[in-house]
Structures are given as structure tokens and as C-alpha cells.
Amino acid sequence: MSTTTMTKKILSVLCGCLLLSLTACSLNERSVRPSWKGGVLRVGVTPNYPCLIDKAAGTGQICGFEAECAALLAERLHSRLQFVELKWEEQIPALERKKVDIIMSAMSITEMRKFQVAFSEPYLAISQMALTTKAGEAEYPSAQEILATHKAIGVEKGTTGDIFVQRYCLAAEPLFFSSPAAAVQALRDKRIDLFIHDGPVLGSYAAANGADGLVLLQTPLTSEELAWAVRRDDPILLKAVNSALRTWKNDGTLEGLLKKWLPQ
Secondary structure (H helix, E strand, C coil): CCHHHHHHHHHHHHHHHHHHHHHHHHHHHHHHCCHHHHCEEEEEECCCECCCEEECCCCCCEECHHHHHHHHHHHHCCCEEEEEECCHHHHHHHHHCCCCCEEEEEEECCHHHHCCCEECCCCEEECEEEEEECCCHHHCCCHHHHHHCCCEEEEECCCHHHHHHHHHCCCCEEEEECCHHHHHHHHHCCCCCEEEEEHHHHHHHHHHCHHHCEEEECCCCCCEEEEEEECCCCHHHHHHHHHHHHHHHHHCHHHHHHHHHCCC
């Protein structure tokens, strides 16, 4: 075999290997490509948080501050918005399994969650607070009485309110509920004495149920921040989310939406 012929065959084999390698890389990139780059932003939500992420009465449409932010973010990413409804305890596992791209569902930044997800810059500072009945209001003039109570305290399982009660209300009997609405009903039925949850949630229920004798105690129990969560291995989306937040803070969009949904 001539040297020229051998050289052509070697080049042909090398070109074939290179083509196969490029094809494999292309297929691999497509297989791991985030859905939001493919035109769909999948947003994990637990729509039971009045004003922030909830369902509209009558239509059942997902609404609230975070729903509007999700729509703006999808538009900014040139993606179609897809809400994925999940139970609260399913949110982080769904994100880790790549069933959703981002959690936009009133999630507090905690040290434990930081090991599992990457948080955006915070968009709202809140406190854990307590809801009680008009009859029980006088029993809790300060945080000290809440922390020392032996009575039943309702919490939504897996939330920062749940963590707070189990860590600091050591004498109380914690009762776990699947949603704020279920806990509020238990408070009306006098099955619990207090319901501890995020201040904005309790403020909304107090305003809606004042006639039923429900009262929001004006005692902040914690100081925490709400943010959106993405996978730790998706820094591009995190950067895009933080860029959007900075833009909305600077141009007044964020403040306007917060005043619209959380006027209190």
C-alpha cells in the first residue's frame, strides 16, 4: 500500500471518529439541556399561600405575587410557563430529580436548605407569627407566653413554622396540618390554641376571618427571607433569576407587585 493511500485511510478514519464524537456530544447536550432552554420553564408551586401563590376562587387558576413573577421570568427567558403543582414536602425532591426547574413557592432561606438548593437573592423579609382566637388573645401578650405554652399549636408540616415550634415551643403539643386552611379550620374548631406560620399568610386569614373571631398576634417570632430555589448545578438559571430580580427592584416592578398582593 502506498504511503499516500495509507495517509488517506488514516485521515478518513480520524474524520469518522471526530464526526462520531461530535454527534455523541450533540446528543448528550440535548439530553441534559435544561427544559427552560428548550422553551418551557417548569415552576414548582404549592398554591396554598394566600397573596403569594394561591388559586383563584371559582376559576382555580394559579395566582398571586409569585405567579406574576413566574410569568415575567418565563417571558424574560423566552420560555413558555408551566406550573407544576406539588405538595410542600415534594418541592425540593422534585427539583433535585429535575422534574421542575425552579421553586417559586414562598420558600424561606434556611441553612439546611442551602445544602440542597441554590437560592436566589431574597425578594421579601418576613416573620413567623401566631394566629389565635379573640378569646385566647389575652393569654399571649408577648413571645414569652407563646414559647412557654403547654397548649396545642398547629403548624404546616415541613415549614419554618414547624421547625420553630419543634425547636422552641418545647412544652407545647404540635399538631401537623397539610395546609394553612386546614390549620385555620382547626383553630376555629378549638382543636388548637395557636397556629404559627408566615406573617403574610396569617395576616390574610385574619383579615378574611376577623368576623369569626380570629386574631393575628402582633409579635414577630423570627426574622427570615423568602427566595426562589434552583438546582445547585444550574448556575446559568440562577444568574438569570438574580439578574431579573435586580432589574425588577431597580425599575419598581417588584415593589409594585408586592404592594398589589401584600398591601398590609
